[in-house]
Amino acid sequence: MKVVGFNGSPRMLGNTGLALDVVLERLADEGFETEHVYLCQTPMDACDSCGACNRNMDGNCIIVDAFSEHYARMLQADAIVFASPCYFGGVTAQLKGLMDRAGNVARSSGDQLSRKVGLGLVTERREGGLATLHQIHDFMMASGMVVAPSDGWPIIRGHILGEGKDSEGVEYLESLADGAAWLLRALDGQAQF
Numbered sequence: 001m002k003v004v005g006f007n008g009s010p011r012m013l014g015n016t017g018l019a020l021d022v023v024l025e026r027l028a029d030e031g032f033e034t035e036h037v038y039l040c041q042t043p044m045d046a047c048d049s050c051g052a053c054n055r056n057m058d059g060n061c062i063i064v065d066a067f068s069e070h071y072a073r074m075l076q077a078d079a080i081v082f083a084s085p086c087y088f089g090g091v092t093a094q095l096k097g098l099m100d101r102a103g104n105v106a107r108s109s110g111d112q113l114s115r116k117v118g119l120g121l122v123t124e125r126r127e128g129g130l131a132t133l134h135q136i137h138d139f140m141m142a143s144g145m146v147v148a149p150s151d152g153w154p155i156i157r158g159h160i161l162g163e164g165k166d167s168e169g170v171e172y173l174e175s176l177a178d179g180a181a182w183l184l185r186a187l188d189g190q191a192q193f
């Protein structure tokens, strides 16, 4: 089973990357195929509300950029991680653009993200992370996804590059990976209830 993680940080070597790696490496150790996608490497436009996806209902966005590659990754994945630093209490523009376009394309083409497992994780300097996590979870619920459980909120505190190593936060990230692994196996009929 495949897990793709989208990193919404504009900083390649930032705290969000460290946090996403914690989750993806634990899932890889559990035998899942994983991929870490840095949105800052492939700039994308925001949704321009042109309505083409609603009219065409063909699973595409007509803006030509990296979105189509990312959306294909989502469709191929069993689970999708959305990871973002908290920016003024919400996700970064990079991740919001991906969520808006993917959400609209998916809804207009038979709810293509429905029943995929979703994992949200957030990094913050001090506060606003929970609102950001809610924003990610709200997107997932509106898209028919199944939100993976964790013991505690998967939010990491850190500010300067590489600081995102707070030990309690890392435990929550590990529990998110464990919860997603359990959920994926349960949906596949392998896990014990």
Ligand SMILES: Cc1cc2nc3c(=O)[nH]c(=O)nc-3n(C[C@H](O)[C@H](O)[C@H](O)COP(=O)(O)O)c2cc1C
Pocket (backbone or CB within 6 Å): 009, 010, 011, 013, 014, 015, 016, 017, 085, 086, 087, 088, 089, 090, 123, 124, 125, 126, 127, 128, 129, 157, 158, 159, 160, 161, 162, 164
């Ligand atoms: C534009 C901007 C807005 C931010 N807003 C918040 C905020 O509302 N709350 C907070 O705790 N940290 C805020 N931060 C700090 C980042 O969330 C924090 O440094 C995070 O670890 C950065 O992740 P990165 O290393 O992956 O870039 C903000 C940073 C920037 C650049």
